[in-house]
Amino acid sequence: MKAWDEQLRNTKTFADVACRLAALDGVPPAEPADPEAASARVTGLIADLVEPAKTTALEKLGEGEQALGSGTAWLRAKLLPVDPGMRDVPAAASPAQASSFQRFIRGAA
Numbered sequence: 403m404k405a406w407d408e409q410l411r412n413t414k415t416f417a418d419v420a421c422r423l424a425a426l427d428g429v430p431p432a433e434p435a436d437p438e439a440a441s442a443r444v445t446g447l448i449a450d451l452v453e454p455a456k457t458t459a460l461e462k463l464g465e466g467e468q469a470l471g472s473g474t475a476w477l478r479a480k481l482l483p484v485d486p487g488m489r490d491v492p493a494a495a496s497p498a499q500a501s502s503f504q505r506f507i508r509g510a511a
Contacts, residue, residue, distance in 0.1 A: 459473075
C-alpha cells in the first residue's frame with residue numbers, strides 16, 4: 403500500500419503540473435469525466451477480473467449440490483455477521499447449513 407500511495411501522490415503532482423503548464427499556454431481546462439461513464443468502466447474492469455477467478459473456483463468446486471452448498475456457505479461467511487457462540491458459522495445459517503459449513507471449514511483447514 404505504501405508504494406500505491408506514493409504512486410498516487412506522484413500522479414496527482416504530475417497532473418497538477420500538466421494543468422498549470424496548459425493554463426500558462428492558454429489551453430482551456432479539461433472538462434471532468436462523466437461519473438456514470440467512469441462507473442461503467444470500473445464495473446467492466448471488475449467483471450474482467452472477477453470472471454476468471456469465478457471460473458477457476460467453479461472448476462475447483464465442480465458442479466452439483468455440494469459445490470453450491472460450499473459456495474453459499476463461503477459467501478455467507480463473508481457477508482453475514484458471525485454468531486459468537488458457534489465457531490465460524492454465520493449467524494443467519496440454518497442448522498443444516500451450519501453443519502455443512504463447519505464440515506467445509508474443517509476440510510479446508
